[in-house]
Amino acid sequence: MGSQTTVNERNSEASAARRLTEAKRNAVAELLRVSPIADELATRFADAGHRLYLVGGSVRDALLGRLSTDLDFTTDARPEQIQRIVSGWADAVWDTGIEFGTVGAAKHGTTCEITTFRADTYDRVGRNPEVAFGDDIEGDLVRRDFTVNAMAVEVSTKTFVDPHDGLEALARRALDTPATPEESFADDPLRMLRAARFVSQLGFEPAPRVVKAMTDMAGELRRITPERVQTELSKLIVGPHPRKGIELMVDTGLAEYVLPEVPGMRLAIDEHHQHKDVYQHSLTVLEQAIDLETNHEPRLEPDLVLRLAALLHDIGKPATRRFEPGGGVSFHHHEVVGAKMVRKRLRALRYPKDVVNDVSQLVFLHLRFHGYGKGEWTDSAVRRYVTDAGELLPKLHKLVRADCTTRNKRKAAALQRSYDDLEARIARIAEEEDLARVRPDLDGNEIMRILGLKPGPLVGQAWKHLKELRLDRGPLDHDEAVAELRRWAAEQGIDVPDTTDRPADPSGE
Missing domain, CATH: 1.10.3210 (Hypothetical protein af1432)
Structure with missing residues (x-):
């Protein structure tokens, strides 16, 4: 038994090592793909005396070989300095997130969000931080949600920054937090739901201490607005592994605050047994x-x-x-x-x-x-x-x-x-x-002409009656539809004009 365990452990370690090597290859290939934009941007920041890092989800996705054209950067430059640096280079610049230190820029179809190093504090009542700017990349990374999102690459030198072993966690498909999970989730309870989303989206396995904190702190989700919860839930549902994400939500109690009807179904045995x-x-x-x-x-x-x-x-x-x-x-x-x-x-x-x-x-x-x-x-x-x-x-x-x-x-x-x-x-x-x-065989104008009605509720009722006939019997020929309409009108006590529904004789006779 012991030798078999040792073999399994060796196989697991070898598998993780292969994934680590593959992740590094992916990162190199992906970063080379976006390097013209990133390098141009890094040069402008260096010329202005600042450092620029590709960070967070962008680094994670590069390692997974799925980097998109939406890139996240962080820098020691302050927001106003960022604006000056990208002005004249970017095709478009926006400052909708500037109060949180973020400036957006677009260049040749690539979207860049550039955020000043953050060293935020939270009141742990809501989820909005007291925004504070930091001075170094290490302080910025420790406040991020998970270790796989707490990696950075200094763009000019291609130096990899990974103080919380995010690369190893990525190779093991493990989800853990840079700080303790309790601190991380107290700062922002939405991170618990985000953990379930990453399980669905990326196939990660949460660390035992993360699962325990989620279970103990599930009620903190009540601090989060429904709109933010809905966004994370939708991303979870459309991920490749939504069942795993939902099971994590149910097992930790998060579902009681998001979709309580889902864990509620555990009470019922289906009729087929x-x-x-x-x-x-x-x-x-x-x-x-x-x-x-x-x-x-x-x-x-x-x-x-x-x-x-x-x-x-x-x-x-x-x-x-x-x-x-x-x-x-x-x-x-x-x-x-x-x-x-x-x-x-x-x-x-x-x-x-x-x-x-x-x-x-x-x-x-x-x-x-x-x-x-x-x-x-x-x-x-x-x-x-x-x-x-x-x-x-x-x-x-x-x-x-x-x-x-x-x-x-x-x-x-x-x-x-x-x-x-x-x-x-x-x-x-x-x-x-x-x-x-599927429509009635007579339209509203014909109904009004045949019955001598003006627009109103009776026309709608007649239309619905003819539609029901259409559904029951299929298409009716014109004369049959007119006869059915007149029959319905008589049953409703509608005084139908004493005319026949025939086109006028062209001879006038």
């Missing part, structure tokens, strides 16, 4: 939705709406759980309750209106397919499914397929075949009818 709980089922659905998303459109951006809907599609189950005679469990109308819960939670997190509406609508619709059976739906039901989903139909297809997590392979295959059949029927009907634009 195939999963430990609805929480684990929802994480599996999230992963399967991501697989469908990336398999179908690998070059598109991650789909925030689909992923949120996959994670939250069953949050109505705990509130609707009922124990049935014989030992069964039901969750009647959990999609209705869940849609309302989603709307309330996403609004509280200040998500845009379109995201709130789309996610809640997907949650509301996700269960409807289960009434399809082996194709018992009428064409009318298929039309309604498409119409209710609207532009969300491609996302709904993925969500419904992802929601099939049964371990019974025969049942899973049958469900997928049924959905294949539904999609084929949608395609067939779409060829015959314009399903993407």
